[in-house]
Amino acid sequence: MNTPFCPTRHAQKSQDITLSDATLLSDRKLVKMYVGGNEKCFEILLQRHKADVFSFIIKMVKNRTIAEDIFQETFFKVVWCLKGGHYNEKDKFLSWVICISHNMVIDYFRKNSKTRMISTIKNHEGENEDIFNVIDIK
Numbered sequence: 001m002n003t004p005f006c007p008t009r010h011a012q013k014s015q016d017i018t019l020s021d022a023t024l025l026s027d028r029k030l031v032k033m034y035v036g037g038n039e040k041c042f043e044i045l046l047q048r049h050k051a052d053v054f055s056f057i058i059k060m061v062k063n064r065t066i067a068e069d070i071f072q073e074t075f076f077k078v079v080w081c082l083k084g085g086h087y088n089e090k091d092k093f094l095s096w097v098i099c100i101s102h103n104m105v106i107d108y109f110r111k112n113s114k115t116r117m118i119s120t121i122k123n124h125e126g127e128n129e130d131i132f133n134v135i136d137i138k
Helices: 007-013 027-034 039-061 064-083 091-113
Strands: 120-122 127-132
Touching: 027 039, 027 064, 027 091, 039 064, 039 091, 064 091
Parallel strands: none
Antiparallel strands: 120 127
8 A cells, every 4th residue: 555645754754755746845844954964955945935044144244245145154053053953943933034134134244343444634735645654654
């Protein structure tokens, strides 16, 4: 007797499921399988949520290049946390990733507000001049 396909039951029996089968699984199950060593599951999670995460980041930073960098850093941190066992399964995966990306955006703004560079300054004649030409260090 041939039983109908059940992705959850199939996933529990084998870590070697197809990509199309895995897309039917919940985020929670995909996370569990990824932590257990199935790298395909993270790929599915990334594909499933990348548009939402990127949209959130770009709305905050309003710069595509910066958003791409923060997006990449966010998912590096997600991988690090998942592999390190720092994911609380009570949280929804997407909410957790958005929270991480929000913190990464805050870190970006915090870091860049401290490293604002001033290379020119108005001299006594009101003209822009290199700051090191204006400051007399003795």
